[in-house]
Amino acid sequence: MESTGTTGRRSCAIAAAALLAYLCLAALYTRPLLARSFTDIANDKYDPVLNASILWWNVTTVPFTPAWWTPPHYYPDEGIAAFTENLVGITVISAPFHRATGDPVFAYNIALFLTWPLSGFAVYLLVLRLSRRYDAAFVAGLAFAFAPYRVSQMAHIQVLSCYWLPVALLSLHAYLQDRRHHWLVLFGTAWLLQSLSNGYFMLFGAVLIGLWLAYFCSTRTSWRRLPPIAATWIAATIPLVPVFLNYQRVHAQFGLQRSYEEVVMYSAQPAAWGHVSDLVWFWSLWLRDAGGEGNLFPGMTAVLLVVVAVVAFLRRRGQEDQAAPPVESRRLRLTRIALGTVVALAVALTVVTLIAGPWRIGFAGITFRMRGIDRAVAIAIACGIALLLAGGIPRPLARRSPFVFYAAATLAMTACSMGPEIRSGTSVLVESAPYRWLMWLPGFTGLRVVARFWTVGTLSLAIAAGLAFARLRPNARTARALLFVLTAGGLLLDGWIRQMPMASRPEHWPRAERRDQPRPIIELPLGPEWDAAATFRAVRHRRRVANGVSGYDPPHYGILQRGLRDRDPSVLTALASFGPMDVVVNGTADPGGALARYVAAIPGVQRSQDDGVRTVFQLPDLRGPEVGAGVQLPIRAVGAQGARQDLSVLFDGDVGTSWAEDPLHPVPAIELDLGTPREVGGIVHVAGADAETFPRRLAIEASRDGVSWREAWEGTTVGAVVLAGIRGPREWPIALPIEPETARFIRLHRLNLGSRWVLAELRVYAPVRKRP
Numbered sequence: 001m002e003s004t005g006t007t008g009r010r011s012c013a014i015a016a017a018a019l020l021a022y023l024c025l026a027a028l029y030t031r032p033l034l035a036r037s038f039t040d041i042a043n044d045k046y047d048p049v050l051n052a053s054i055l056w057w058n059v060t061t062v063p064f065t066p067a068w069w070t071p072p073h074y075y076p077d078e079g080i081a082a083f084t085e086n087l088v089g090i091t092v093i094s095a096p097f098h099r100a101t102g103d104p105v106f107a108y109n110i111a112l113f114l115t116w117p118l119s120g121f122a123v124y125l126l127v128l129r130l131s132r133r134y135d136a137a138f139v140a141g142l143a144f145a146f147a148p149y150r151v152s153q154m155a156h157i158q159v160l161s162c163y164w165l166p167v168a169l170l171s172l173h174a175y176l177q178d179r180r181h182h183w184l185v186l187f188g189t190a191w192l193l194q195s196l197s198n199g200y201f202m203l204f205g206a207v208l209i210g211l212w213l214a215y216f217c218s219t220r221t222s223w224r225r226l227p228p229i230a231a232t233w234i235a236a237t238i239p240l241v242p243v244f245l246n247y248q249r250v251h252a253q254f255g256l257q258r259s260y261e262e263v264v265m266y267s268a269q270p271a272a273w274g275h276v277s278d279l280v281w282f283w284s285l286w287l288r289d290a291g292g293e294g295n296l297f298p299g300m301t302a303v304l305l306v307v308v309a310v311v312a313f314l315r316r317r318g319q320e321d322q323a324a325p326p327v328e329s330r331r332l333r334l335t336r337i338a339l340g341t342v343v344a345l346a347v348a349l350t351v352v353t354l355i356a357g358p359w360r361i362g363f364a365g366i367t368f369r370m371r372g373i374d375r376a377v378a379i380a381i382a383c384g385i386a387l388l389l390a391g392g393i394p395r396p397l398a399r400r401s402p403f404v405f406y407a408a409a410t411l412a413m414t415a416c417s418m419g420p421e422i423r424s425g426t427s428v429l430v431e432s433a434p435y436r437w438l439m440w441l442p443g444f445t446g447l448r449v450v451a452r453f454w455t456v457g458t459l460s461l462a463i464a465a466g467l468a469f470a471r472l473r474p475n476a477r478t479a480r481a482l483l484f485v486l487t488a489g490g491l492l493l494d495g496w497i498r499q500m501p502m503a504s505r506p507e508h509w510p511r512a513e514r515r516d517q518p519r520p521i522i523e524l525p526l527g528p529e530w531d532a533a534a535t536f537r538a539v540r541h542r543r544r545v546a547n548g549v550s551g552y553d554p555p556h557y558g559i560l561q562r563g564l565r566d567r568d569p570s571v572l573t574a575l576a577s578f579g580p581m582d583v584v585v586n587g588t589a590d591p592g593g594a595l596a597r598y599v600a601a602i603p604g605v606q607r608s609q610d611d612g613v614r615t616v617f618q619l620p621d622l623r624g625p626e627v628g629a630g631v632q633l634p635i636r637a638v639g640a641q642g643a644r645q646d647l648s649v650l651f652d653g654d655v656g657t658s659w660a661e662d663p664l665h666p667v668p669a670i671e672l673d674l675g676t677p678r679e680v681g682g683i684v685h686v687a688g689a690d691a692e693t694f695p696r697r698l699a700i701e702a703s704r705d706g707v708s709w710r711e712a713w714e715g716t717t718v719g720a721v722v723l724a725g726i727r728g729p730r731e732w733p734i735a736l737p738i739e740p741e742t743a744r745f746i747r748l749h750r751l752n753l754g755s756r757w758v759l760a761e762l763r764v765y766a767p768v769r770k771r772p
């Protein structure tokens with residue numbers, strides 16, 4: 001399996017054979033995916049259905065056009081394509097299969113299946129270029145494509161689709177070697193497609209490429225390659241800028257952001273590298289499944305290959321020392337023993353602390369403790385560098401060895417995947433980890449699942465493993481063949497799964513959701529169990545649906561779900577204030593008919609049709625003048641019985657200031673003084689970021705003199721809160737219209753005392769006058 005002396009034709013034939021082998025192995029590995037690719041969808045009915053919907057949308061609507069940014073789900077919000085990945089780089093793979101069959105589920109299943117052979121083959125080509133060894137290249141491809149970590153990501157096609165990044169690295173290495181400009185074209189194309197496949201890998205991959213440039217383009221001869229590479233990288237990034245800016249604009253519009261606590265929660269902890277998915281056949285017998293992002297087990301074979309190669313290097317370095325002059329050799333030996341001892345001790349303390357958390361131990365009246373690993377890691381790195389440089393720069397480092405780079409990159413990606421602070425359980429071991437430095441760069445603060453950095457770590461480990469295998473070259477042909485078989489078998493054993501889980505594909509409801517009708521739809525029940533299927537159906541019938549699923553939910557969506565769960569009619573009438581719409585009740589999920597009765601009881605609703613399982617109701621057009629359309633009336637004062645805070649912030653015109661009720665002293669009512677009797681048509685409560693705490697039931701009373709009061713409005717506020725989240729997701733202007741009433745004093749009386757009342761602003765408006 002050696003590459004030396006082969007012709008170009010023979011190389012192509014061997015590469016084709018390798019690709020065929022990856023395809024066959026993937027077919028066995030993902031069984032029964034190919035056999036059921038038309039009837040079922042891989043893994044489960046949640047994220048895969050969403051991703052199939054996105055790929056279908058990309059094929060039927062030109063990406064990044066104005067129409068594309070508003071797919072049918074999450075009515076009535078717009079720009080919602082920016083709530084999740086665009087998957088355009090994966091559409092390049094799925095589109096031909098969709099065009100050929102017209103089946104979006106089949107196209108998704110095949111695109112998912114191809115992530116295994118394409119990932120393996122891309123790494124194969126990269127390592128073949130670096131090692132000139134077919135066997136080492138094939139081993140590296142296996143190490144990446146069938147890594148056990150990828151099993152936990154099978155529901156996320158965008159995470160598995162990391163095959164463009166190794167192509168980009170291949171292009172960089174090739175350009176560095178022969179300076180042909182077509183490699184730069186390939187690099188730019190691969191970078192663009194990877195960025196459009198997964199926004200995470202646009203940023204995580206940029207870190208790896210940045211390290212690559214710093215390492216390989218820092219010699220006296222290679223630095224001249226840096227300007228054209230950087231220019232190509234910038235040129236390939238320019239098309240992404242308007243996409244990124246639109247994502248940024250939509251996120252700002254809806255107030256979407258990831259909290260620091262979320263980032264820490266979805267960062268990897270050290271124990272994650274000892275956890276594996278229950279689907280992995282062999283290692284699940286010994287290791288626990290921590291669920292999803294908590295399973296980062298790298299497998300044993302790839303790690304052993306790298307460790308053996310490092311040990312072999314250190315042995316050769318020791319033999320070189322013995323060949324040095326006696327005095328110099330003794331000095332080097334003593335220096336290295338001392339440094340090696342310090343490194344080993346620091347690494348041991350670091351590993352123990354990562355596994356066990358902070359610890360302390362007493363011995364002979366002396367207490368030893370480790371609260372964090374900052375100092376131990378710093379000492380290990382400093383002494384490790386000194387150990388490597390003792391006696392001069394090692395030749396592999398001076399020659400910019402790819403093995404050294406990818407082995408070190410594996411460690412760097414491991415550190416980055418631990419997030420802004422490294423934790424063991426609830427204990428903080430490093431307060432300012434490398435990822436926190438990255439959060440100063442654009443884009444990184446918008447990422448939630450930092451643990452996915454390990455995908456790039458898995459890629460680096462696979463490349464390092466292939467290069468390590470290339471260094472292990474037994475003289476006997478039989479020994480070489482046996483080593484290859486054992487290594488390939490070990491890599492497949494590490495990641496082999498029992499079988500691919502499959503789920504039923506979503507049904508279409510052509511009679512209940514007719515394509516020739518313009519009205520938007522809401523499917524009931526609404527919630528995580530049903531929304532992915534509703535999103536999928538919407539791409540077919542092209543009618544807006546209030547249901548949806550995505551990386552972010554619209555701000556109002558959680559309140560909408562709770563209102564529907566509580567059978568609050570105001571949430572449906574709130575949606576109908578945007579125009580008439582259909583309510584489709586799924587009888588399969590409503591066996592007792594409670595949902596159908598809830599919808600039928602809404603005034604003005606009409607039952608339009610029934611397909612035997614699903615019932616369709618028509619909500620009438622409830623559009624009317626908005627409360628804020630009238631003249632805003634000045635507020636003279638605001639008071640509340642028992643309030644201990646200054647309530648003047650409620651009419652200072654600044655939504656950045658707010659009043660929050662003291663939980664120990666609840667406020668039953670807030671009273672407004674307009675200064676003089678005015679005709680009032682409605683009140684707007686600006687809740688700011690705390691709309692979740694707004695009273696669910698409220699009464700509004702009006703008075704001319706502050707003595708005699710009359711009830712102007714009473715009811716549930718849930719529908720108004722939903723509307724506020726749709727119309728003003730940053731401010732949440734909760735508008736409550738009342739019959740025109742002349743009053744100087746207005747009292748807001750809370751009817752439920754179970755939640756904390758928080759308000760940013762109160763606004764009073766005059767009635768909207770109809771034009772004659």
